[in-house]
Amino acid sequence: MANLTPELEAERKKICKIAKDAGLDFFETIFELITYDQINQFAAYGGFPVRYPHWKFGMEYEHLSKSYEYGLSKIYEMVINTDPCYAYLMEGNAMMDQKLVMAHVYGHCDFFKNNIWFSKTNRKMMDQMANHATRIRRYMDRYGYDVVENFIDVCLSLENLIDRYSPYVEKSVVKSESPQAEANPNYLLRVDRSYMRDYINPPSFVAEQKKKAEDEAAQKASRFPQEPEKDVLKFFLHYAPLTDWQQDVLSIIRDEAYYFSPQGMTKTMNEGWASYWHSHLMTTKILNDSEIIDFADHHSGTMAMAPNGYNPYKVGIELFRDIEERWNKGQFGREWEECDDVRERKHWDKRLNLGREKIFEVRKVCNDVTFIDQFLTEDFCVRNKLFVYRFNKKTNKFEIDTKDFKAIKAQLLFHMTNFGQPIIRIEDANFENRGELLLTHLHEGIDMQPDFMSETLKNVFKMWKRPVNIATIMDETPQLFRFDGKEYTTHNLGQESASAESKEESSHS
Amino acid sequence: MSIREDHNRFRDIVKGKVKEDLRKYVSQGEMIGKREDEFVKIPLPRIDIPNFRYGPKQQGGVGQGEGQQGQDVGEPGEGGQGQAGEAPGEHLLEVELSLEELADILGEKLQLPNIQPKGHKNIDSVKTKFTGLAPVGPEGLRHFKSSYKRALKRMVGSGTYNPEDPLVLPIRRDMQYKSFKKVTKPQTQAVVIYMMDVSGSMGDEQKEIVRLESFWINTWLKKHYKGLETRFIIHDAAAKEVDEDTFFRTSESGGTLISSAYKLCQEIIEKDYPVQDWNIYPFHFSDGDNWSGEDTRLCVKLLQDFFLPNCNVFSYGQVESKYGSGQFLKDLQKEFGEDDRLTLSQIENRDKILDSIKDFLGKGR
Known part of the structure; x- marks a missing residue:
């Protein structure tokens, strides 16, 4: 498959060896040289050569080609998480650019292979995607293009309603009927000495507690789903009134959403890691003297961060460098945390040289949330001049809001949790005892966009085919939005239901 | 490539959307403002797939740079390193449509009949056109540049090219020749x-x-007549010919003698557009005020004697204004009744533009 020119192939071999010697560990990586039009096509398809037919890819393609033709943006690098890894080089790029891309790609490949959040992804996704395309085409032939396309639109509209962490949770099956639990139910107080039993748990207390527990269990059992379900798509797969082909289409969309999910969860780390390595390898081993200016120009262009935009490349690479330096100098642990002396901190260097080791560990176990949570420091924010901006209603502009470390960290974490999307789960599939669906939005201080919400709710209805409701907070008032197939209505949730909701919240935690 | 299929599908959806909301687009003139020769840019809100998401205004974000609290940072997403494809659908979609596509949409929406150009004025012209490259052909038409390029590509590809000794040897397979076609073009002039x-x-x-x-109107006529010519006349008490820009910007004051414009129009037609060779479309817009009944009678006479027999169709559009009496339209109606060669239309406001276009172009003349 590889179609590199002899020159590029020689460089590839060289860079591959350099990357391996530096400790990177990746699947075999196949580079292909393609034209800008092909690269736009592949990019529109999320990196894959074949996807199911859908107009959204056409829209993305139009956008990419226009941006390229007008010189607004250009895709330099694209790499897919498969085994072997496929990566694309654009025909006509300068040799220095190609080397840079190769070095960067080996960084990504190492990350794909070793980061734990990618451990559950299907490494044969290329074939899988092609299979998906074939299946969907078959349905289109049988049931009509428009019918299937409309249903895909509905599925895609709900595609972000998955439980991003579920692939990593090993569901331990604990049966509550196990004899041991029966003999020692958890509503009884702990008894260490058997002769004290009747004093600590007097029969009246036991009876009372038992009734309470049974009531609770009964209430829970009558609820459906028993626990709120975050994987809305899975729930629909099992319980929504869908035909066989619709189920299959939905499962395809869900599979693909889960496949792309880790890339969203590790965007900052992944780009940071790849940038760290391209920068390190290029400047120490790969570049020749005449290329250094071009490299610096290109690299700084990629790392530029505007006051109004978050650049994962920049934050990622700086954090990795910061971690490496801190662990080299021993700037961690209790002693370091408790040191208040500015001068001492500045010259703190225990010469531990643990940096390289540490960043390899970080790239293995972290995702963006834990990465920022553990390693973003106040010093780092000050040094990199980070700030939080917000929309000011008075001036109708986005303005710098604060440079406070805690606010910056909270803002970043907020954006990364659930990939910056609202957390929504199915609370009740028999709402009001009428087979209606109740979704709840775990409101975290930010309202959903109302027009998008109403349209999406209509799509939920298309899935469930019974009236659907979503409880959220809008303009600081708890509200219930409802779509019954004809009408879209809003109900204010009064004080009582608000408190009921918060009670429910506490019982979950 | 299968992306073509998806891309076409997307274009169809766009066209469908434009057609759906054509009245809005027509009356707001958004697209004319973004006209670029053969294309118009159309802002399309909400074509993307809806999902549950946060409103951008409340969200804010993390940025980097100098500056104190309260400093304006600009709209997020502008400038900076926009990773392409990272957040699809977040931009307000602006799609380009060619004028031809736009004309098709207009035609479908209003169910406009295709124009039948005046029959005997079809002149066929035959032209030889170089259309591309072919692997065979007479040596005289050999295309040096692309032949040698192909040779160079082949040699680089097979590793036989030596930069030290840059010798390029084309073989039979590399040769390229100009190929041509005879094109017959029906020429209708309008x-x-x-x-x-x-x-x-x-x-x-x-x-x-x-x-x-x-x-x-221009968009529609252009679809039927390649190389459509346009002329502009403004008039108050006297008429003069102007360019397009002046046409829409000039504001004069004073009286109105409609006949002055008709006379000038007649002069232009007689001078530049022999009626047997040309499809002629005069359009006249006014608020319906004319100076005197006598002048109106003169206009009617000009229409009867010159315009109606010689033009495809004469169109008069009366734009409602606070000051105009609207008398001219009534006079014409009285005089001509239902004459196929004359189209009258009343345009009360922007929303009626589409209906008026239908009036004008619905006859297929």
Whole structure:
């Protein structure tokens, strides 16, 4: 498959060896040289050569080609998480650019292979995607293009309603009927000495507690789903009134959403890691003297961060460098945390040289949330001049809001949790005892966009085919939005239901 | 490539959306403002797939740089390193449509009949056109540059090219020849002559309506006549020919003699557009005020004697204004009744533009 020119192939071999010697560990990586039009096509398809037919890819393609033709943006690098890894080089790029891309790609490949959040992804996704395309085409032939396309639109509209962490949770099956639990139910107080039993748990207390527990269990059992379900798509797969082909289409969309999910969860780390390595390898081993200016120009262009935009490349690479330096100098642990002396901190260097080791560990176990949570420091924010901006209603502009470390960290974490999307789960599939669906939005201080919400709710209805409701907070008032197939209505949730909701919240935690 | 399929599908959806909301687009003139020769840019809100998401205004974000609290940072997403494809659908979609596509949409929406050009004026012209490259051909038409390029590519590809000794040897397989085709072109010639009353009673809004309407009429006629010519006449008590820009911007004051414009129009036609060779479309827009009944009678006479027999169709659009009496339209109606060669249309406001276009173009003449 590889179609590199002899020159590029020689460089590839060289860079591959350099990357391996530096400790990177990746699947075999196949580079292909393609034209800008092909690269736009592949990019529109999320990196894959074949996807199911859908107009959204056409829209993305139009956008990419226009941006390229007008010189607004250009895709330099694209790499897919498969085994072997496929990566694309654009025909006509300068040799220095190609080397840079190769070095960067080996960084990504190492990350794909070793980061734990990618451990559950299907490494044969290329074939899988092609299979998906074939299946969907078959349905289109049988049931009509428009019918299937409309249903895909509905599925895609709900595609972000998955439980991003579920692939990593090993569901331990604990049966509550196990004899041991029966003999020692958890509503009884702990008894260490058997002769004290009747004093600590007097029969009246036991009876009372038992009734309470049974009531609770009964209430829970009558609820459906028993626990709120975050994987809305899975729930629909099992319980929504869908035909066989619709189920299959939905499962395809869900599979693909889960496949792309880790890339969203590790965007900052992944780009940071790849940038760290391209920068390190290029400047120490790969570049020749005449290329250094071009490299610096290109690299700084990629790392530029505007006051109004978050650049994962920049934050990622700086954090990795910061971690490496801190662990080299021993700037961690209790002693370091408790040191208040500015001068001492500045010259703190225990010469531990643990940096390289540490960043390899970080790239293995972290995702963006834990990465920022553990390693973003106040010093780092000050040094990199980070700030939080917000929309000011008075001036109708986005303005710098604060440079406070805690606010910056909270803002970043907020954006990364659930990939910056609202957390929504199915609370009740028999709402009001009428087979209606109740979704709840775990409101975290930010309202959903109302027009998008109403349209999406209509799509939920298309899935469930019974009236659907979503409880959220809008303009600081708890509200219930409802779509019954004809009408879209809003109900204010009064004080009582608000408190009921918060009670429910506490019982979950 | 299968992306073509998806891309076409997307274009179809876009066209469908534009068609659905055509009335809005026509009356707002958004697309004319973004006109670029053969293309118009159309802002399309909400074509993307909806999902549950946060409102951008409440969200804020993390940025980097100098500056104190309260400093303006600009709209997020502008400038900076926009990773392409990272957040699809977040931009307000602006799609380009060619004028031809736009004309098709207009035609479908209004169910306009195709124009039948005047029959005997079809002149066929035959031209030889170089259309591309072919692997065979006479040596005289050999295309050096691309032949050698192919040779170079082949040699680089197979590793036989030596930069030290840059010798390129084309073989038979590399050769490229210019290929040509004989094209027969039916030549129909057409001219649109726009006349507008710019007397004091025609306000900016009225002119905007004329501007929008003439854009759409032009779009439709261009689809049927390649190389459509347009001429512009403005008039108050006297008429003069102007360029397009002046046509829409000039505001004069004073009286209105419609016949002055018709006379000038007649002169232009007689001078430049022999009626047997040309499809002629005069359009006249005014608020319906004329100086005197006598002048109206003169206009009627000009129409009867010259315009109606010689033009495909003569169109008169009356734009409602606060000051105009609207008398001219009534006079014409009285005089001609239902004459196929004359189209009368009343345009009350922007929303009626589409209906008026239908009036004008619905006859297929």
